[in-house]
Amino acid sequence: MESGLLDTAAAASLCPAVGGPRRAGSTASFLNCACSSRDCRVSASYSIGRMLSGVRSAARKKLFRNDPADLLGISNWLDSSGTGGHHHWWTALENNFVLEASEDEYGGVIVDADRLPADTAAFARSLTASLSYWKSVGKKGVWLKLPADRAEFVPFAVKEGFKYHHAEEAYVMLTYWIPDEPCMLPANASHQVGVGGFVINDQMEVLVVQEKYCGSLLDGAWKLPTGFILASEEIYTGASREVKEETGVDTEFVDVVAFRHAHNVAFQKSDLFFICMLRPVSSEIKIDETEIQAAKWMPLEEFVKQPFIQEDHMFQKIMDICLQRLRKCYCGLTAHHVVSRFDGRASTLYYNVEEPEDVNCSAA
Template identity: 60%
Template sequence: MMAAALLNGSRCSSGFRCQNFAKEPTTSLPKTRPFPMPLKAFSSKGSSTSTSAKLKSSLMPSLFGGGSVIKKKEINVLSPDITAPIFVPEFLDPFDDEYDGVIINPENLPSSANAFVSALRASLSNWKLKGKKGVWLKILSKQADLVPIAIQEGFSYHHAEPGYVMLTYWIPVEPCMLPGSPSHQIGVGGFVMNDKREVLVVKEKCPRSCSGMWKIPTGYINKSEDLFSGAVREVKEETGVDTIFLEMVAFRHVHLVAFEKSDLLFVCMLKPLSFEITIYEKEIQAAKWMPLEEFVKQPFYLEDDMSRKVIDICIKAYDDRFNGFIAHELASKLDGKLSCLYHNDY
């Protein structure tokens, strides 16, 4: 694209300084009109001189890149060959994962919608050429306006946590091999029995089928919490009783429960270290030490095969007639971390 430049002493895009004609004043051409302009623009009003005469010797070879210097009364215009800048879209900031995919850095996402969609499209095209597969896009809460844009570009929801939503994109034209969103909730229950063969039980404040029933303390484990630690914590929170983990005796696996997720409940044997009860009033209606015979004779346990079997296993484990799983902390070369392996001693 050709653009007009004024000989006013300013630097041209070619890197040279344009000549300033001191004897002849300059005038600016409108910025909105590209050069060359119609020849009649250079004719003086009322002049009888012909156009060819006026322009005689006015076109001179330019020393600034092949343009022409139009030398005319009171007008000196330089038109160098200026190449229009090539627009190179910015790419998103990624790092590679272990499966030929990319994870986009959420901290460096463009703040404007136009910049984001431009960078996203350019990046996807680039990753496709490189043979990348899965793309993980984490959008923080403060960037929530970018979510519908990513969805329109073909991304899918994967999961959400407080503070962000995770989206995914599968590049190859083949079935998606990315893992699905978290599918399970994990809960723990603590069976605690003292030397008097009394079971620590609670009555929850809930409208469920267990309402009004005495049961062992249960709850969901926290993020990055071990199973045995979760069982000890739940008993402490609901009853105020301190315990230590002995063994895991059973677990139940059920599907399509809360939010259509699967559910795992791990039942742990715990030994009491204290006996005074202080309930968590927001969740627990009451708690007490209940004689074992009274506990197992509740109508619910007499009618529910699953619960009755769990209690039967716990009693056998307490009487050393059943060996459950003990937590063994071991290191793994897969991730270089210590983790718990649950198994019975042999």
């Protein structure tokens, strides 16, 4: 049998009168049983029970209830003669117990979030039996995505041993690692990505902002427009977008002049922050009043002399790099679109070009 749990010999042991070919295109064997006795039905249920021997005793009581023949309503599949028509008992087991799932890249399964049971009792029974089945066939990890409208399922999954992986607005993802060995499932995303735009015009003025909500150390300070990259957004487009949203000024990306890597920042995540040099293509300022107090073009010299820059080694170093870039003594990382044969996906590779004139930079 393709399910790997019940071969023909085992099926024959359920009833002395088993016959009938496998239905074309089906992954389960549909066997007819001519036996009409209650003993036959009990024997069948017992044999199926042995296949689920990995399920805890308490769980098996839930599965088989009072009547051994009543396997999640298996008596409903038995006609008045007890033959069961064209349905095999394992079909009832497979359709009612094992959660719908597909293979993942790590030897495990991904549960189909769109085909979960409708109520908690059915989900609890199915999850227990599914874990037993996946263990018996050598699966490793289980990905269980529970939509917001199935939030009541979470306690049952946690009780079975599932661990939280990550959560989004519409769902929570849980995982279960089966083997008694270190978990090989990839962890949740560990970083957030931010950008800052260094925008300077022909009059050597820097585009700066004052934020409405900031720490006391930056109270009253003029800083570069900054923000976070959105999902599936490029660094260079994110930098221009943030500048546009906060100040109303349109810009063109030039290059990444530096980036900072910090740890244990918001929500204990690591943080990547990219400083991008941008060329202004407009000058009129129109601030986003929800988060920006003010914005203006400030002379570069005045901007650099601010105490929060002069007294902070990191900010001072960032400004030194930006000034070196303006003097054409430093080359930043420009964006280049590439496609890898490894996965066939388009991506952006940031690097220095070999010919300095390509970025108007005199330093090789």
